[in-house]
Amino acid sequence: MIPATAISTLKGLLDRHDRFVLLSHVNPDGDSIGSSLALYNYLHDPGREVTVITPNDLPAFLKWLPGAEDIIVGKYKPEEAASRIAAAEVFFFLDFNEPGRLKKLESTVNGNRDAYRVLIDHHPSPVIEAGLVISDTSVSSTAELLYSVLKSLDATSILRSPVAVNLYAGIMTDTGCFRYNASHSATWEAVADLMRAGIDINDIYSRIYDNYSEHRMRLMGFALDKKMVILPEKHTGYIWLTREELERYGYVPGDTEGFVNLPLSVENIRFSALFLELGDKIKISFRSKGTFAVNRFSSAYFNGGGHHNAAGGECTMTMEETLKKFESLLEDYAHEI
Numbered sequence: 001m002i003p004a005t006a007i008s009t010l011k012g013l014l015d016r017h018d019r020f021v022l023l024s025h026v027n028p029d030g031d032s033i034g035s036s037l038a039l040y041n042y043l044h045d046p047g048r049e050v051t052v053i054t055p056n057d058l059p060a061f062l063k064w065l066p067g068a069e070d071i072i073v074g075k076y077k078p079e080e081a082a083s084r085i086a087a088a089e090v091f092f093f094l095d096f097n098e099p100g101r102l103k104k105l106e107s108t109v110n111g112n113r114d115a116y117r118v119l120i121d122h123h124p125s126p127v128i129e130a131g132l133v134i135s136d137t138s139v140s141s142t143a144e145l146l147y148s149v150l151k152s153l154d155a156t157s158i159l160r161s162p163v164a165v166n167l168y169a170g171i172m173t174d175t176g177c178f179r180y181n182a183s184h185s186a187t188w189e190a191v192a193d194l195m196r197a198g199i200d201i202n203d204i205y206s207r208i209y210d211n212y213s214e215h216r217m218r219l220m221g222f223a224l225d226k227k228m229v230i231l232p233e234k235h236t237g238y239i240w241l242t243r244e245e246l247e248r249y250g251y252v253p254g255d256t257e258g259f260v261n262l263p264l265s266v267e268n269i270r271f272s273a274l275f276l277e278l279g280d281k282i283k284i285s286f287r288s289k290g291t292f293a294v295n296r297f298s299s300a301y302f303n304g305g306g307h308h309n310a311a312g313g314e315c316t317m318t319m320e321e322t323l324k325k326f327e328s329l330l331e332d333y334a335h336e337i
């Protein structure tokens with residue numbers, strides 16, 4: 001339940017202000033884009049200036065979402081992003097709670113001290129300072145949390161298709177099509193409600209998941225056949241891809257989306273990781289099933305964090321050293337996994 005005081009604060013902000021900037025995190029995923037665009041479509045009104053800004057580009061499989069064509073990508077249009085941010089009266093931070101995830105936009109956002117800040121997120125331990133914090137780690141996704149917020153603001157709002165399609169896309173992608181973080185009945189009640197808006201869930205699924213490039217499918221085949229390491233005694237599996245291998249398959253950001261989950265489909269595997277050589281670092285994703293807290297593991301050893309069963313991290317060592325470090329840590333953690 002969203003506290004009544006939060007809803008009345010939001011109502012006041014929407015009544016008093018006209019310029020809203022909705023901020024998404026770097027490498028935006030389905031939840032951050034779905035949430036931003038749902039709120040964008042909800043707020044959209046001739047009397048208002050509502051802008052969705054992302055630090056870098058969104059993956060191609062999200063570009064069809066209603067309103068996506070209006071998103072300003074900071075990396076491509078830094079001046080336009082900066083002027084909208086400077087003019088904003090209200091910022092919404094959606095699906096992240098750590099200011100560094102804005103990358104270069106962070107200092108621009110911090111330059112506007114007058115704008116009211118609203119945080120809507122489901123990650124643990126928010127560090128963004130905001131006048132209004134709507135944070136709940138028990139929900140499946142920011143989109144589900146935003147669904148409750150919009151429903152409390154105006155019960156009919158979510159019955160508008162552009163809002164409902166985006167909320168559904170956020171919930172669907174953040175739960176891996178309802179395979180994880182979807183064990184609360186409230187998630188399914190939200191989905192049932194969104195379906196009453198007349199959205200076509202098969203079409204949304206297909207546009208997001210049956211929309212991969214040929215080279216991405218071949219990269220996945222290569223990763224599974226040649227680059228997946230399964231350690232049955234450690235209940236762990238991981239995939240590692242070097243820069244050269246990614247380039248060979250014409251890698252573009254988003255291509256490895258979901259790869260980290262693949263080892264979890266192997267019997268008795270409860271902990272999985274994906275190591276990608278990107279930029280001057282090894283970017284890491286972790287997933288687990290059950291009690292093993294990958295966010296704590298990542299923050300302790302790989303400079304990252306996230307959720308209990310899904311986290312990110314990074315390492316400045318070489319791929320070989322990173323994998324060696326990871327495998328030696330598994331010795332210590334085998335009993336917990």
Ligand SMILES: [Mn+2]
Nearest residue numbers: 031095142174
């Ligand atoms: Mn999320």
